[in-house]
Amino acid sequence: MLHLASRSPRRAELLARLGLEFGLLDLDVPEQQGATEAASDYVRRVAREKAGAGLLEVVAVPGAVVLGSDTEVILDGRVFGKPADAIDAAAMLRALSGRTHEVLTAVSLVSAGREAQAASLTNVTVEPLSDADIQRYLDSGDWQGKAGAYAIQGRFEAHVERLDGSYSGVMGLPLRETAGLLRAFGLLP
Numbered sequence: 376m377l378h379l380a381s382r383s384p385r386r387a388e389l390l391a392r393l394g395l396e397f398g399l400l401d402l403d404v405p406e407q408q409g410a411t412e413a414a415s416d417y418v419r420r421v422a423r424e425k426a427g428a429g430l431l432e433v434v435a436v437p438g439a440v441v442l443g444s445d446t447e448v449i450l451d452g453r454v455f456g457k458p459a460d461a462i463d464a465a466a467m468l469r470a471l472s473g474r475t476h477e478v479l480t481a482v483s484l485v486s487a488g489r490e491a492q493a494a495s496l497t498n499v500t501v502e503p504l505s506d507a508d509i510q511r512y513l514d515s516g517d518w519q520g521k522a523g524a525y526a527i528q529g530r531f532e533a534h535v536e537r538l539d540g541s542y543s544g545v546m547g548l549p550l551r552e553t554a555g556l557l558r559a560f561g562l563l564p
């Protein structure tokens with residue numbers, strides 16, 4: 376039985392698209408980048424920790440497999456996670472304006488005897504944003520709980536000039552990479 380260790384409704388929606396059944400685990404894993412930890416190591420570590428924490432909850436279930444995932448926005452080597460508040464969100468959006476950034480999502484699949492991971496890297500170019508664009512977006516509230524303070528799956532896509540990589544990966548769960556992991560565990564044909 377597959378379990379998704381995530382509170383993100385987007386991840387549940389994306390995973391459901393693969394057409395398999397899964398349970399949901401509600402976990403709160405701390406996300407704190409180490410002072411000398413590279414962005415890609417951080418994203419991979421957090422995905423692994425989410426899956427590992429989930430496995431502890433269901434380890435008694437025979438055949439339990441847990442999926443954990445983490446998404447971060449990276450600009451000039453700096454990691455933009457979920458903004459703490461609107462001021463933080465405004466600063467992130469100003470930094471992303473007129474630039475190309477990376478969205479890195481790592482996916483971990485763990486069972487009692489096995490662990491595997493995949494990652495997806497997408498380049499996203501945001502058009503120059505005016506102060507009014509940023510204010511309107513802040514007013515929409517769509518920035519809340521999203522890495523980099525935007526959600527590609529909403530009105531923000533109107534500001535995206537180019538996307539090179541995985542759209543589902545930017546949303547939080549790269550479907551191609553996830554399907555590959557699930558196949559390796561025999562959960563997808």
Ligand SMILES: Cc1cn([C@H]2C[C@H](O)[C@@H](COP(=O)(O)OP(=O)(O)OP(=O)(O)O)O2)c(=O)[nH]c1=O
Nearest residue numbers: 381382383445446521522525526527545546547
């Ligand atoms: C860039 C971007 C991120 N996001 C979301 C995906 C993730 O939910 C979130 C990044 O935070 P995460 O820490 O990866 O995930 P989460 O806290 O929302 O959920 P959980 O840890 O319980 O699985 O940002 C979008 O929905 N759209 C986007 O365009």
